[in-house]
Amino acid sequence: MSEASNPSLLIVDDDVGHAESLQDALEMDNYECQVVHGGAEALEVLREKAFDVVLTDLVMADVSGLDLLRESRSLHPTTPVLMITGHATIETAVDAMRQGADDYIAKPVNLPELRAKLSRAVDRARLLADHEELKLQNEDLRRQLDERFGLEGILGHSPQMQRVFQIISQVAATHATVLILGESGTGKELVARALHRSSPRVKQNFVAVNCAALSEGLIESELFGHKRGAFTGAVTEKQGRIAYADGGTLFLDEVGDMPPATQAKLLRVLESREVVQVGGHEAKKVDIRLVAATNRDLRSMVAEGSFREDLLFRLQVVTIALPPLRDRVGDLPLLLEYFVRTLAAEHGRPVTGISPEARAVLARHDWPGNVRELRNAVENMVLLAQGEALQVGDLPESVVAAGGQVRGTQLDLAGRSLAEMEEALIKANLELMEDNRERTAKVLGIGERTLYRKIKEYGLQ
Ligand SMILES: Nc1ncnc2c1ncn2[C@@H]1O[C@H](COP(=O)(O)OP(=O)(O)OP(=O)(O)O)[C@@H](O)[C@H]1O
């Protein structure tokens, strides 16, 4: 369906005179019309070809407009169907809308109203078609990016993330318990799922339990299950999440928030590979792969006595520490491209990129909420932006306000030479602007010639 072609329209009406007068009027508006005089004939035509819009009478002798609507929906899900209805059947028209008709027009047909509704339907259908296409492109994009810079939807080409991918691929196939550490929004859950998906357990369950979201009273019956009558309210027996994860992966999120008593019981399960329901006696064998995550400092929790040291030892057989976004600004261009494209497609917005100025402000932000915060910021911008490229003016207030300070502690900066700093500065900005020298010179506040000279001087080609 090309932008320039005339929209095609199927007119379905068993009143031959009415159909023809509609055809005459709409052909003047450059619709390519095909007219049929009954529902059955319409179905035949629709099985052969798709139209931009279907305009059908609701009440016909053979196949009703509603049946036609259903068939059309299943044959061509994105083609809008407009209903023409007599006054007596307004209720059926509402019903038709509920079943997926795009709009309805009451008889006698008012031509300006019909024209407006038709052109709206065509616009919507074209947007939707582009949107569907974009969604397909997005899946492609994710696959391509994954191949080059990521693993299972986790993107990153910084050395820190490459190291993370390396550990994931080394340990995924083993039974080793993995502890994932990282600030909020750094992708801990994403890594846990990637471990499961790249493991031989992939066909069994991935069971996530958020230890911070469950009250002290609830967590044990959730994890271990309970016998009927084990406590007030335990009216039926319940299988616990650990048993449910048998053969698969148990993901204990926010494990630092697990109450001490539960920690002791979990430890017993890990040591014995058996689980006992709350209020029960018999132990049941379980084979689980445990992955745990936290944004808390478990070492210092051990020191202050709120986390069991023996459990920590069990959990940290392999540790994956996810770097905060502020420490790997080199990944920003990749994440930006991915979020801008996928979120624009998801929301059907015409945004395709981001201006170098806005990119520079994003690179200066501290990102306390890490990748999640970045994704939310991009989503906000994509929804509100006016143009195709996101501008500084589209940035959320919080991001702009925080962008003023030069990051890096005085200790990082002290003892450095200007040349050293200059080289690091140029390198980081080249990376941020994906080697576009014009843009890099602009953020650095120097001329392009100067930039060329310095790139050569520092051997940054
Ligand atoms: N490297 C990445 N590439 C692509 N998307 C990412 C990456 N890291 C995180 N995300 C996205 O950011 C969001 C937050 O990720 P996730 O839920 O895994 O973080 P988390 O560390 O578990 O956060 P919290 O501690 O707040 O639970 C998700 O939408 C996730 O898809």
Ligand SMILES: [Mg+2]
């Ligand atoms: Mg999480």
